[in-house]
Amino acid sequence: MIAHSALLPGTKSVPFAGALAEHGGRTAVITVDGPVTYRELADRVEATAKRLGRTRRLVLVIGANTVDALVVHLAALSAGHPVLLVPGGHPEAVQSLVEAYDPDVVARPDDSGKWQLDERRTVSVHDLHPDLALLLSTSGSTGSPKLVRLSHENLQANAESIAEYLEIQDTDRAATTLPMHYCYGLSVIHSHLLRGAALILTDLSVADSCFWDLFRTARGTTFAGVPYTFDLLDRVGFAAMDLPHLRYVTQAGGRLAPDRVRHYAALGRAAGWELFAMYGQTEATARMAYLPPRLAETHPEAAGVPIPGGSFRLEPLPDWPEEGTGELVYAGPNVMLGYAHTPEDLALGRTVDELHTGDIARRTAEGMYEIVGRRSRFVKILGLRIDPVQVEAMLARHGVSALCAGDDTALSVAAVAAGAHAADARRIRNLVTSECGLPARAVRVHVLADLPRLPTGKPDYRAVRELAARPADTDSSPPGPGGGPEDLCLLYARILDRTDVTRDSTFVSLGGDSLSYVEMSLHLEERLGRLPTDWHITPIRELRPPEGDVPAHRRTLETSVALRAVAIFCIVGSHIHVFGIKGGAHLLLAIAGYNFARFHLTTAERGERIRRACLSIARVAVPSMIWIGFVLLLNDDYTLANLALLDSVLGPEDSKTGMHFWFIEALVYILVVAAALLALPLADRAERRFPYGLPLTLAAIGLLTRYDLLGLPDRTRIPDAVTVFWLFALGWAAEKASTRTQRIVVTAAALATVPGFFPGDPGREAIIIATFALLVWVPSLPSRERVNQVAGLLATSSLYIYLTHWQIFPLIDGFSRHSAFLASLIFGIAYGIAATRVMRALPSLLSPRTLRRRARRSLQVVSGQPWSKSNVTP
Secondary structure, three states, X not given: OOOHHHOOOOOOOOHHHHOHHHHOOOEXXXXXXXXXXXXXXXXXXXXXXXXXXXXXXXXXXXXXXXHHHHHHHHHHHHHOOOEEEEEOOOHHHHHHHHHHHOXXXXXXXXXXXXXXXXXXXXXXXXXXXXXXXXXXXXOOOOOOOOEEEEEHHHHHHHHHHHHHHOOOOOOOEEEOOOOOOOHHHHHHHHHHHHOOOEEEOOXXXXXXXXXXXXXXXXXXXXXXXXXXXXXXXXXXXXXXXXXXXXXXXXXXXXXXXXXXXXXXXXXXXXXXXXEEEEEOOHHHOOOOEEEOHHHOOOOOOOOEEEXXXXXXXXXXXXXXXXXXXXXXXXXXXXXXXXXXXXXXXXXXXXXXXXXXXXXXXXXXOOOOEEEEEXXXXXXEEOOXXXXXXXXXXXXXXXXXXXXXXXXXXXXXXXXXXXXXXXHHHHHHXXXXXXXXXXXXXXXXXXXXXXXXXXXXXXXXXXXXXXXXXXXXXXXXXXXXXXXXXXXXXXXXXXXXXXOOOOOOOOOOOOOOOHHHHHHHHHHHHHHHOOOOOOXXXXXXXXXXXXXXXXXXOEEEEEHHHHHHHHHHHHHHHHHOOOOOOOOHHHHHHHHHHHHHHHHOOOOOOHHXXXXXXXXXXXXXXXXXXXXXXXXXXXXXXXXXXXXXXXXXXXXXXXXXXXXXXXXXXXXXXXXXXXXXXXXXXXXXXXXXXXXXXXXXXXXXXXXXXXXXXXXXXXXXXXXXXXXXHHHHHHHHHHHHOOOHHHHHHHHHHHHHHOOOOOOOOHHHHHHHHHHHHHHHHOOEEEEEHHHHHHHHHHHHOHHHHHHHHHHHHHHHOOOOHHHHHHHHHHHHHHHHHHHHHHHOOHHHHOOHHXXXXXXXXXXXXXXXXXXXXXXXXX
């Protein structure tokens, strides 16, 4: 504990910062360099406090998630020195605040990374109010001189409230996923130090695998996130992670969409941790409300209830149209003293008793508050609170006249610059991103001839906000083969036949599947020069050509695509007796499982998963039934059982053509079972929690029929899907195998179970094992552009070639087997092109909106009401 003699009589301090030693030998901080105990931390804090002295001075601290920065911050708070906490990594913002507030001490790392105290004077030149403890910016990293003045009581009270409703224990270990200078990140530090819990101190991103290695090693129990954090969690497969000590996750820093709140709350419930969605502002020392975890799934749109010690009221707004709403006003011991605009304001005491949040809210019947709008022009983007006025002023200093507005997702900038071309737009966006700390994707710049203004001559900020819906000038196509996001959006829209493609869309989110995957991947590689890893789940705006030149003739080909092409080539060739390479159909079943996991088992809600699975079934079954029906009209080789894809169940035993479509039937049956399984809430939760374990378990169950351990009838009288399901499940598990050990296990499973499936045909079994191992271990193969084009055609059309070749090759086989072989491939490709155009319309035909519209039309027809577009509500 800081010795009382280190403080001048009557000097106030923050209690928890001076009580660190009370936690003794407990772990206080964990870094990659090892742990630091509370006793060790207290000693370092006391030593630094003594160096700062007994006379209060304004201490500027460069915020960083390091032990050195934490020590200086705590030392100043414990010794009563006001802290001006500024963002690290933004030297212009730091310099701006240094010039604006002239701090007495500047704590920062030198060029070698070692922290130093630059004591600019021994006695403060400022008149510092006794209650002043901390100064924080509200405007991101713009260097705005407008600061929030927080008191010792504010910091202590907010830390105690947070620790109370989160039930923080001394055994908790919180990772610093947010920067220290950000009030949300700082509140995590304060509330855990208050309770003697440990901090996993790191500046690693949740998108970095090293972060999760550290989190597991340190037995992390919690971490905090802003909305963008949860996007990153989706990308890194958070749902499948094994985090045995995770107890709860907190979210603030902007509104998280209700469906995302519901999704993560359900994910946590299944995995044994809780989600705390919260609402706060810097002016309230971080947090004002929280949504109890038990209500997150049923009321995900709510900000929640006031934190302990706080209260809300709604101040009516005559100009706000919705009844029962008002400006949300907060009162509590964590409300700031007031704002500071100049150093003279540091002498002020309390000028604010309650906080007018600027947010429009309503109170629900359950006593919770919901935010429905915002009064002020401040916007909070990715957890950063941005003042558009400050951005406009910054751009003016760089010779750019601009108007800025935004929402929770992006900042829209309308600017007038010399030349009015893309180079100006890129320069403006670079200025905004470097000053504000926003990613480039969250800044949309539009270079105009004149700034939009109202008839009165005042800025038209509504027009600026509406510009966000237009393509930004900085997103125009860059030089080179790649094109820009707009070009790629058009490409996605054309191939997937969608009209709702945006820069944030991904191939999977747009309903892409294995049939369109090949075509899309080939076009993308042609545009970008090299196909990025995981492009199918990467937002369009992030797809960029690789650095450096890629030879035009050099390409890669995804292994799954290559194997589909080789498989159908071998199937047709062996059926026509051009050669005798067998095993292709069974390989295609494994690849079908692989693609099922890849395109359908995403983070989408259960209903969307089922819809996509049903579309896949339709894309296989409908073209097959159309073709079989056409053939059925021409000859009597097939029966109605073939048409209904039920030949393996109802067809005659002595049918010579009954096995022609066994693969199609097996695939449809398996996909139906998989879709039905996902429709079960328990199975859906199990897949999200054990994405690798579930398919491996299903494969083990499938082995019961593969080895005929259930005493089933003769194989000729049971659907082939029953005996080959284990191959589909192994392909599913192969796609979800994310570690070396998991890949070894799934490969060993194939090596142990394929032999013996084809008695007397070890060659076929060897082919299946070898190609399956290739699928598991080699994601892509070196190739050439022409090879890719041919392989792409074969892979995309593999289903249709298989379906039609039985009728095509007999027509030509009498002349030349090789000609029959080639004709079968060409006809199947042609039928595939035609069928694909028809099937691409299925998503819109099966969309909820279309189905509702058709249902209303049917009801109106039945009731005798006239129907027109005008009386159909979308």
